Amino acid sequence: MNANAQALSGTHDHDHAPYVEDNFLATTTSVERLTPSMIRVVLKLDGGERLTPTGHPDEWVRLALQPDPETPVTLPVLMENGKWGRPDGSQHCPNRPYTIRRWDPATCEMVIDLVAHEGGVAASWAMNAKVGDVVGICNPEGRFWIPKGSEWLLMLTDITGLPAVGRVLEELPEGFRAIVHVEIPSDADRQDIDTAADASIVWHACHGLKPKRPGYTELSRIAGTITELPEGPGYIYIAGEAKAVSDSRKHFRDVLGFDKNRIDAIGYWIEGQARV
Template sequence: MYHEDYFYAHVLSAGHLTPSMIRVRLQVEDHDRYKASDHADEWVRLAFSPGDGLPVTLPQRRDGRWGRFDGSPSCPNRPYTVRRWDGSTGEMTVDMVAHEGGVAASWATHAKAGDIIGICNPEGRYEPPADARWILLLTDITGLPAVGRILEEMSETVRAIVHVEVPASADEQVLSSDAAISLTWHYTHGRAPGREGPTQLHEVARSIDTLPAGPGYIYIAGEARAASAARKHFRDTLGFDKTRIDAVGYWIEGQARV
């Protein structure tokens, strides 16, 4: 169950993890109220200044309802994966894709220690069946933070087959897990001659023509249409049980991620 609540956080540090990924460490205020979702792919909404020189503000709770009863303007917000969370200290790590344009990417590019941001309680989707002996993780770079955390929290009793689409080899990350991992990087993210669109995640999915034996689970994260096409491949072409597939649209080509 989602517990609505809002928090201020300030930046502890920010900088490039890889050419296409910026890592931001946040200190969440009043973190004792923060309620983790228990999903390894959990995400929060980061709220940014509504305009030059205007402060970040949060909704208020009154008579059991949340709203902006003080008349403060709404702040633009975007969803981002909680890469790491320390409930004892209130420190949160968020990895953000670096790209041209967009309120969040622009903020991340210029973020510095002391900057104030707003966040809300998290929610998530990743929920493998208890009997899953193998898990297939298929993502573009936007879902890489979620996959990194999923692998770190995965049991050694599970086998993980991982396919990650990034712009270039320099965007690879070291991913650790107690599980046995088969990891393949695909350097097909972004527009280039001969490619249709900015992601080839659906083509990566179609290149997978067999699945392991036994009960499994498939988690797909990326551009919404590509994720849907990937899900269709596993469901219709390979005949995998649709109830054991979660496909999450992290972004939609040509639209702001809101």
């Protein structure tokens, strides 16, 4: 079992290393429409041997994009005062957080899956991305960590959390119990995910605007359909729209009486607001 699998199976606690800021330019080497709602890009990082992985399978980076079609992506630099800035007066690049679906340190290639939707800085870039496009990337941060002694995992996400679900399932040790619920726009957005874990995935094709209900997500309703949890200590990971994630957390904590210290609930986006 590798170190990551040991960590995921809860055989030791996680030591938080301080975040090391660093920035990289990355060139797009591949663009693929994975499903109707998901675009996969492969990025090769210049100087990627410096990248510091977090050890968390939900780790994310910020993708920095061109300020306008005529202005190239530039990186901030470490200044003499120890802060990062742009003493040359170069333009700040708009950026958005995305999960690292895979990282290959040998080739310095990073796979990122982006949800395809109208509007939004990064989604618009993804829908028009082409080989040769240059973006900026920072060192990753992560959150997912199964507490020591856990016997099972429950993941509840909308499609924005699907890249994290995929990577977590791929990295779970053999036989570890995982119950997964993912909200997607359509059945065509299901993905085949290889895992050695004892995993069950339920796909809920209800994400997106619908005539008879407000908003994009039914995550909290899906949470409410989960009326019992496995025996023994476990870990619950929730990711998606911020209010829906918070409501889902309350269901597990208040209705099912689950230990709040064993829940990670992450708002990936806010209804009516751009992801920043």
